[in-house]
Amino acid sequence: MNIFVRMANLDRRWIFVFLFLVVSLAYFLRNVTSVPVNTTKEVESIYNFIEGLDPGDKILLALDYDPSSLAELHPMSRAILLHCYRQDVKVVGMTLSQYGAGMVEEVFRNVKSEAERIYGKTVEYGEEYCFLGYRPYPAFVILGMGENFRIFFPRDYYDTPLDDLPIMHRVRNYDDLECVVVIESGTAADMWLVYGSARYNMPLAFGVTGVMAPDYYPYLGNALFGLIGGWKGAAEYEKLLEQEHDANRGMLAQVVAHLVIVLFIVIGNIGYFVSRKKTKIGD
Amino acid sequence: MKRRVPLMMVFVVSLFMVVQNFVPLDEWNWIYQFLLDWTMIIGILSLLLGMWSLWKVHTQKIKRKSENYGYSFITLSGLILMLIFGFFPGSGGIENYWYRSFFYYIMVPIQATMFSLLAFFIASAAFRAFRARSVMATLLLLAALVIMVRFVPMGPLSPIVSDAAGWILKVPNLAAKRAIIIGVGLGAVATALKVMLGIERSYLGRD
Amino acid sequence: MMENGPDLVTLLWTTLAAFLTLATFSFLYKDNPLYKIAEHLVVGVSAGYFMVLFLWTSLKPVLIDRLIDGQYWYYIPAVLGVMMWFRFSKKLGWLSRYPIAFYVGTSGVAIPLYMYNNVNRQLSSTLDLTLGFGSLAHFWNIIIVIGVLTGLVYFFFSKEHKGAFGGAAKIGIFILMIGFGASFGYTVMARISLFVQRIASLEEWGVMLYTYIFG
Numbered sequence: 269m270n271i272f273v274r275m276a277n278l279d280r281r282w283i284f285v286f287l288f289l290v291v292s293l294a295y296f297l298r299n300v301t302s303v304p305v306n307t308t309k310e311v312e313s314i315y316n317f318i319e320g321l322d323p324g325d326k327i328l329l330a331l332d333y334d335p336s337s338l339a340e341l342h343p344m345s346r347a348i349l350l351h352c353y354r355q356d357v358k359v360v361g362m363t364l365s366q367y368g369a370g371m372v373e374e375v376f377r378n379v380k381s382e383a384e385r386i387y388g389k390t391v392e393y394g395e396e397y398c399f400l401g402y403r404p405y406p407a408f409v410i411l412g413m414g415e416n417f418r419i420f421f422p423r424d425y426y427d428t429p430l431d432d433l434p435i436m437h438r439v440r441n442y443d444d445l446e447c448v449v450v451i452e453s454g455t456a457a458d459m460w461l462v463y464g465s466a467r468y469n470m471p472l473a474f475g476v477t478g479v480m481a482p483d484y485y486p487y488l489g490n491a492l493f494g495l496i497g498g499w500k501g502a503a504e505y506e507k508l509l510e511q512e513h514d515a516n517r518g519m520l521a522q523v524v525a526h527l528v529i530v531l532f533i534v535i536g537n538i539g540y541f542v543s544r545k546k547t548k549i550g551d
Numbered sequence: 552m553k554r555r556v557p558l559m560m561v562f563v564v565s566l567f568m569v570v571q572n573f574v575p576l577d578e579w580n581w582i583y584q585f586l587l588d589w590t591m592i593i594g595i596l597s598l599l600l601g602m603w604s605l606w607k608v609h610t611q612k613i614k615r616k617s618e619n620y621g622y623s624f625i626t627l628s629g630l631i632l633m634l635i636f637g638f639f640p641g642s643g644g645i646e647n648y649w650y651r652s653f654f655y656y657i658m659v660p661i662q663a664t665m666f667s668l669l670a671f672f673i674a675s676a677a678f679r680a681f682r683a684r685s686v687m688a689t690l691l692l693l694a695a696l697v698i699m700v701r702f703v704p705m706g707p708l709s710p711i712v713s714d715a716a717g718w719i720l721k722v723p724n725l726a727a728k729r730a731i732i733i734g735v736g737l738g739a740v741a742t743a744l745k746v747m748l749g750i751e752r753s754y755l756g757r758d
Numbered sequence: 759m760m761e762n763g764p765d766l767v768t769l770l771w772t773t774l775a776a777f778l779t780l781a782t783f784s785f786l787y788k789d790n791p792l793y794k795i796a797e798h799l800v801v802g803v804s805a806g807y808f809m810v811l812f813l814w815t816s817l818k819p820v821l822i823d824r825l826i827d828g829q830y831w832y833y834i835p836a837v838l839g840v841m842m843w844f845r846f847s848k849k850l851g852w853l854s855r856y857p858i859a860f861y862v863g864t865s866g867v868a869i870p871l872y873m874y875n876n877v878n879r880q881l882s883s884t885l886d887l888t889l890g891f892g893s894l895a896h897f898w899n900i901i902i903v904i905g906v907l908t909g910l911v912y913f914f915f916s917k918e919h920k921g922a923f924g925g926a927a928k929i930g931i932f933i934l935m936i937g938f939g940a941s942f943g944y945t946v947m948a949r950i951s952l953f954v955q956r957i958a959s960l961e962e963w964g965v966m967l968y969t970y971i972f973g
Binding site: 276280283284287288291303304305306308334335336337338339367369370371374403404405408409411412415416419420425467482483484485486500519522523525526527528529530532533535536537540 | 591651654663666667670673677680702
């Protein structure tokens with residue numbers, strides 16, 4: 269039997285085992301070699317925007333994702349939060365993901381300690397950041413925040429009235445914030461564009477999963493001032509921030525996995541053309 | 552009463568929502584804010600229906616002893632335990648230790664792993680199904696290959712591949728996605744107008 | 759915590775997480791009871807998690823606290839919300855039409871916003887030839903204009919795709935295919951990321967276990 273035909277009939281579990289072993293090995297060898305990461309304009313523009321903010325400026329950071337996409341989006345959230353704390357930019361946090369609240373709250377808590385350790389600054393809840401929590405129905409929440417945060421968030425995640433948080437003093441709606449950065453894994457991204465940007469025209473940037481990234485290029489320049497796409501985008505931001513962490517550590521595994529898949533595609537196609545040629549000759 | 556009033560309600564409320572978008576007067580902004588607020592409350596209360604539905608599906612499965620009904624006990628146990636952790640008097644609600652631990656050590660790993668299985672299926676599909684059978688399939692394949700190898704270190708070739716990937720994303724991909732966005736936008740507006748004018752009424756259900 | 763070695767409780771929880779991760783991965787071999795247990799467990803726990811979160815952080819501040827504060831007008835949306843529960847009743851199902859109508863009516867806000875976001879804004883950006891990508895900016899902008907127009911022609915099914923119209927639709931589908939290819943390329947990265955993160959979490963558990971046993 270032709271080798272390509274035999275490979276085509278291979279039990280797919282062998283493919284799974286191969287991928288599992290190769291990617292795991294590449295991940296464990298992450299300290300042996302590193303992968304250079306080139307930065308792109310889309311990511312640089314978010315970095316430059318935050319870099320250009322003055323100490324005390326405030327931004328809204330919406331972390332709208334759940335455990336199913338934490339791999340790609342946690343590194344982005346961490347990098348942006350660290351950047352804000354480094355620049356003394358205050359962060360109003362929230363989530364529109366129903367399974368994300370606990371996880372997002374943990375991100376805020378962890379990055380606070382990390383920033384204190386790295387930059388030697390005090391990052392206090394209510395002063396430097398706050399977490400408003402979760403609300404269902406993204407479209408209405410986004411519209412509501414454009415009028416007044418207190419409509420849907422009279423209290424924060426920990427049940428503290430918003431007016432008792434110093435960070436929320438003189439913050440009524442998007443007009444009182446420098447920009448909105450949304451780290452997103454679902455359909456709420458479109459809602460931020462439609463109900464947020466189209467209605468209130470605030471500066472908006474997205475960090476999205478790899479699956480979503482190509483869909484938001486048409487908004488660059490007209491609704492979005494920047495876009496971080498998937499793991500590679502997160503690695504770019506980490507590099508710009510000079511805080512290479514999870515995303516950069518996983519780049520070798522990414523490269524190897526991609527090469528494996530490219531190899532699969534190439535072998536599959538060679539097999540396809542060889543068998544097609546044989547069929548034609550047979551005819 | 553059963554159909555006409557709801558239809559009129561849809562028309563009046565949506566007409567107001569459209570008009571206030573173009574004429575944002577302070578005098579009626581409070582109505583707009585109230586409508587948003589009230590809609591959220593209606594939505595919040597209707598979410599409880601979903602929970603009732605989940606409960607009903609699994610209890611009926613157990614009652615009827617349907618195939619694999621034993622697993623429904625697991626689903627209901629998970630649900631009941633979380634409700635106890637969150638609502639038991641003095642439990643601390645969302646700050647409850649068990650509630651948080653179940654989230655971090657049960658929900659997060661299972662959900663994250665379930666989605667990671669897709670990596671394997673995509674590899675298998677790449678091997679078996681991703682074929683250059685036609686010009687269109689070849690274009691799709693080439694674009695995918697360039698995007699995939701864009702961050703693979705290839706020495707002097709790297710900047711060329713990186714530029715090619717940037718071009719694909721910012722020229723043909725942008726055009727394709729923009730065409731889709733415009734199409735979706737026109738479709739959404741047309742459907743919304745049909746609903747507003749009472750031409751589309753399926754959301755009311757049958758009598 | 760790790761500086762002095764992990765404590766037993768954290769180790770046990772992390773071991774449970776690692777076991778559930780492997781149980782879910784077992785689906786790659788074939789569907790099996792371990793996977794089914796994990797699958798059903800996550801449905802129940804997720805629903806319970808959401809319910810608790812939702813009642814404490816959404817229903818309470820947005821409705822219950824306000825009613826307790828004496829803002830009695832909130833009884834109106836509350837009653838409308840409760841009417842929604844009659845949706846599955848054969849006799850009183852029509853009552854649910856009122857809250858649905860209210861909800862659908864408010865969604866009318868989407869009409870001008872979708873028109874602006876998806877249509878006006880996209881068309882004006884397409885026709886704005888000053889937005890450039892690289893040194894051949896104007897040329898690529900013309901390609902984008904052609905791509906968008908032909909892509910729209912492809913989606914126009916009220917006229918048969920024949921002659922010049924058919925030719926335009928053909929160019930449109932080529933452009934769309936490149937777009938889908940880009941999405942596929944990115945999707946691979948997304949899926950691999952999820953897997954790499956699971957490997958990282960298993961490694962973390964392994965290190966924790968090793969540290970606990972061997973110090």
